[in-house]
Amino acid sequence: MKLALRQGRLETLQFLRSRESVVFTLGFPVIMLAIFASIFGGTEIDGGVTLTQYFVTGMIATGLMTVSFQNLGIWIPIERDRGVLKRYRGTPMPKWVYFAGKVLMILGIAIAETVVLLLMSVLFFGLELPSTAARWLAFGWVSLLGITACTLLGIAISSLARTSRSGSAVVTPIALILQFTSGVFLVFTSLPGWMQSVSAIFPLKWMCQGLRYVFLPDSFAAQEPAGTWELGRIALVLGLWCVAGLALCLTTFRWTAPREG
Amino acid sequence: MNAISVRGLRKTYGGTTAVDGLDLEVHAGEIFALLGPNGAGKTTTVEILEGFRKRDAGEVTVLGEDPAAPSAAWRGRVGLVLQGTGEFDNLTVREIVHHFAGFYPDADDPDAVIARVGLAEKARARTHALSGGQKRRLDVALGIVGRPELLFLDEPTTGFDPEARREFWELVRDLNAGGTTILLTTHYLDEAEALAARVGVIAAGRLVEVSTPADLGGRQDALPTVTWRNPAGGLVHERTATPTALVSRLAGEFGGEVPGLAINRPTLEDIYLRMIETEAAK
Numbered sequence: 001m002k003l004a005l006r007q008g009r010l011e012t013l014q015f016l017r018s019r020e021s022v023v024f025t026l027g028f029p030v031i032m033l034a035i036f037a038s039i040f041g042g043t044e045i046d047g048g049v050t051l052t053q054y055f056v057t058g059m060i061a062t063g064l065m066t067v068s069f070q071n072l073g074i075w076i077p078i079e080r081d082r083g084v085l086k087r088y089r090g091t092p093m094p095k096w097v098y099f100a101g102k103v104l105m106i107l108g109i110a111i112a113e114t115v116v117l118l119l120m121s122v123l124f125f126g127l128e129l130p131s132t133a134a135r136w137l138a139f140g141w142v143s144l145l146g147i148t149a150c151t152l153l154g155i156a157i158s159s160l161a162r163t164s165r166s167g168s169a170v171v172t173p174i175a176l177i178l179q180f181t182s183g184v185f186l187v188f189t190s191l192p193g194w195m196q197s198v199s200a201i202f203p204l205k206w207m208c209q210g211l212r213y214v215f216l217p218d219s220f221a222a223q224e225p226a227g228t229w230e231l232g233r234i235a236l237v238l239g240l241w242c243v244a245g246l247a248l249c250l251t252t253f254r255w256t257a258p259r260e261g
Numbered sequence: 262m263n264a265i266s267v268r269g270l271r272k273t274y275g276g277t278t279a280v281d282g283l284d285l286e287v288h289a290g291e292i293f294a295l296l297g298p299n300g301a302g303k304t305t306t307v308e309i310l311e312g313f314r315k316r317d318a319g320e321v322t323v324l325g326e327d328p329a330a331p332s333a334a335w336r337g338r339v340g341l342v343l344q345g346t347g348e349f350d351n352l353t354v355r356e357i358v359h360h361f362a363g364f365y366p367d368a369d370d371p372d373a374v375i376a377r378v379g380l381a382e383k384a385r386a387r388t389h390a391l392s393g394g395q396k397r398r399l400d401v402a403l404g405i406v407g408r409p410e411l412l413f414l415d416e417p418t419t420g421f422d423p424e425a426r427r428e429f430w431e432l433v434r435d436l437n438a439g440g441t442t443i444l445l446t447t448h449y450l451d452e453a454e455a456l457a458a459r460v461g462v463i464a465a466g467r468l469v470e471v472s473t474p475a476d477l478g479g480r481q482d483a484l485p486t487v488t489w490r491n492p493a494g495g496l497v498h499e500r501t502a503t504p505t506a507l508v509s510r511l512a513g514e515f516g517g518e519v520p521g522l523a524i525n526r527p528t529l530e531d532i533y534l535r536m537i538e539t540e541a542a543k
Contacts, residue, residue, distance in 0.1 A: 003363065010352070010360055017351035083347035087403060090311065091364040092337040256313060 003097045008104025015071075015105055025071050026113055029063035033117060036185070037125045045187060047220040056121040057215050058184035061207040063113045064147045065175060068106045072154030073161070073171035081164035081257050089255045103151060110147055127215060135214045138231065142210030145238035149203045152245025159252045183208045189225055196225060203241045206234045262289040263322070264411050264442040265310060270319035272305050279305040281466030283319070292433070292443040294453035294474075297463030298537055303446055304344065304415070306463065310444070311341055311413055324411055337365050340409030340441075342417050346396040347403075348388055355384040358402050365407030378402045379428060393420035401429070405436060412436065414445045418452060430455055450530040462533065464540035478532035487511075490521035 015021050033056065040051040079085050088098055121127035130136050154171075161167040179185055181195050182205040188196065199205045212220065213229040221229050265287035272280040280302040287293040297303040308314040310323055312331035321328060326335045349357050358375055362368035375384050378398040383391060388399065397420055404412060414433070418426045426449075433456055437443055447453055453460050454474040461471040475481060484500040487507050491497050501507050504524050511519045527535075 006360065006363055010356070013356070014349075014351045078350075082349075083343060083345060084349055086313070086343060087341075087347045087361075089313070090336065090339075090341040090343070091361060091407070092333040092366070093364040094333060 003093065004100035004104065007093075007097050007101025008108070011101045011105035012108050015109060021071070021075075025066050026109065026116075028066060029059045029113065030116060030120065032062070033059045033120060033125075037121075046223050047217065049216050049220050049223075050126065051187075052125045053121075053127055053216060054187060054212070055185075056117065056125060056127050057211040058179075058182075058208045060114055060117050061146065061182075061204060061211050062179055062184050063117055064110055064143060064207065065150045065178075065204055067109045067113055068147050068150035069154040069157075070168075070171050070175050071106065071109075072102060072151065073157045074167040076155065076158035077161035077167035078164040080158070080254065083257075085255045099155065102155075106147065106151055110143070114143070130214050138210060139214040142207060142214065142234065142238070145235065145242065146203060146207035146210070149238050149241035149245055152242060152249055153203075156245055156248035156252060159254050163257075178202055178204045181205075189223060200225075200237075203238055206237045210234045210238075263287060264289045264291075264324060265293075265444065266320075266322045267306075267310070268320045270306065270309065270321060271317045272302075272309065272314070273317055278466055280309075280316075283463070283466060283468050285461060285468055285471075287442065287444055289442050290437075290440060291458045292437050292445060292456050294457035294460040295444065295446045295463060296450070296453060296460055296533060297446075301463045302466040303463050307413060307415055307444070307446055311339070311343075312336070337367075337407055338410045340404040340407060340412040342400050342404035342412070342414045344415040346393070346400055348396070350389070351387060353385050353387055354380050354391070354399055354402075357388065357399065358406055361403050362406045367408055369406050369408050371406060374402050374406045377405075377432065379425075394422065394425050397421065398429075401432070405441075409441060411442045411444070414443060414447075416447055417445070418447070418449065426452070450528070450533055454529045460529075462536055464537060465543075469536065469540055474529050477529060478536050480527060480529065480532045483527045483532065485524050485526045488521065488523045488525070489519045496521065 036055050036059075037052045040055070043051040045051055045054055076085075085098075089095075118127070118129070122129060130139060157170060158167065161170050178199065181191060181199040182188065182202065183191075183199075184204070188199075188205065188208070191199075209224065209230065212224070213231065221227065224230070263286050265285065267283060267285040270280050270283040270285075271278075283302065283306060285306075295303055295307070305314065309316050309321065310328055312328035312335075315329055324335060324338055326332065328335075354375060355371070358371040362371045362374075372384070375381055378401050380395060380398050380402065383395055388396065391399065397417065401417060404414070418429050421429060430452070433443060433445075445453065445456060457474060459471060460474050460477055461468050462477070463469070470477060472478075484502055485504050486498050486500050487504050488496060488498050489511060499507065508519065508522070508524070511522070
């Protein structure tokens with residue numbers, strides 16, 4: 001346990017000292033939020049909700065995905081390529097400690113990211129914090145399930161990259177496409193039906209929907225694709241992705257680069 | 262007592278045989294150098310011994326355990342200096358060595374280890390600011406911080422200048438004097454000769470000879486070459502079983518000092534290259 005905390009501390013230190021990570025991972029959602037909110041200002045959708053409010057929930061979900069899925073999908077291949085993973089494997093450190101360190105780092109960064117986004121949104125863009133315990137609770141479990149799924153999938157997808165440089169080439173397009181089709185940049189129900197169906201396979205759509213339940217008025221439920229918040233289905237889909245992600249991690253994770261002597 | 266014992270080790274990748282029935286014994290407490298050209302199966306063998314690769318056949322024991330299923334306790338007794346440098350982003354030498362020390366049950370004092378590998382002045386530098394040789398020293402520090410009983414040094418001095426190499430040799434001798442068994446792989450024959458009690462040559466996936474550096478490939482019995490300069494100024498080489506007689510004959514001919522006189526026995530490198538060529542011709 002002490003090892004895991006040490007590992008988490010080291011990972012967080014590495015993250016915070018990397019300017020690229022801080023700017024692109026932490027800063028990206030903040031900058032996007034500022035841009036979108038300034039462009040669309042008070043444009044209303046329906047049910048008394050502004051586009052900005054809608055967008056904030058999507059940006060929080062995106063933030064969770066960026067710090068977990070993208071962060072790991074980009075950095076683990078780099079660490080593998082540079083022999084960092086192999087060096088860890090050569091010590092008595094239990095394997096799980098490496099992952100625990102990543103998870104602790106992600107949790108820390110995700111909380112910081114979410115707090116910044118919430119502060120911005122409440123102060124400048126008219127978002128109201130949830131008023132009921134049930135919504136705070138949902139905020140907790142949606143975020144936790146979402147980030148768990150994205151973390152596991154980030155670890156799993158890291159094995160697809162064959163070199164240190166291809167990590168971001170694998171991960172970035174996936175993340176960007178999902179952001180456009182899952183109701184982050186565009187209102188989900190305004191997308192073509194087939195696109196909605198495809199996106200509904202992936203976790204981001206459900207994370208956004210869960211966070212809309214947390215932050216938007218109940219009247220908005222009618223605007224959701226199913227006409228309700230579908231909390232049960234959100235938990236189910238995200239839970240299934242956690243299981244699938246874990247299975248992929250356990251079967252595909254590689255500690256050494258594919259082409260070595 | 263053997264630190265490493267290998268019998269009939271075999272490993273193939275696809276259709277290619279990398280290791281083909283290799284036998285090897287490394288005694289506890291010795292420095293053993295493994296030589297061999299690239300592609301001879303050296304790296305594969307070492308990676309199997311280090312617990313990074315699975316073998317197809319053969320018996321392998323390293324410090325009394327099978328490295329195919331390395332236990333944490335075993336990892337704690339084995340130190341690794343892997344081929345190539347590992348880069349840790351955005352961390353200082355001190356942070357990394359301290360962190361790795363925390364993985365071992367009986368780790369050395371990290372700051373003392375940093376000083377020992379000659380990085381004291383760079384302890385607070387981030388790793389990307391280190392030179393190639395300094396990064397290699399960091400690798401060595403990570404390899405020895407756990408006080409290993411057995412240390413693998415895989416081409417440890419690549420990128421070192423001659424002075425740094427000599428310092429490193431001193432460190433290796435020092436570790437060995439403290440009881441650490443060392444398996445060294447290197448492309449520098451002078452390094453093997455300076456450090457190793459015994460050397461083994463791998464060619465085409467087999468260990469073709471094991472011997473002391475002085476005796477490898479019949480080196481002790483190899484004819485020395487006498488070189489001198491003839492009156493016209495040209496160099497003359499003559500291999501002879503009786504160099505002393507030749508030199509006294511020359512001394513008589515020249516009426517005293519023989520110009521440009523040198524008597525050389527083949528270097529370890531000459532012997533090694535001859536062995537590799539013979540193996541390749543088979």
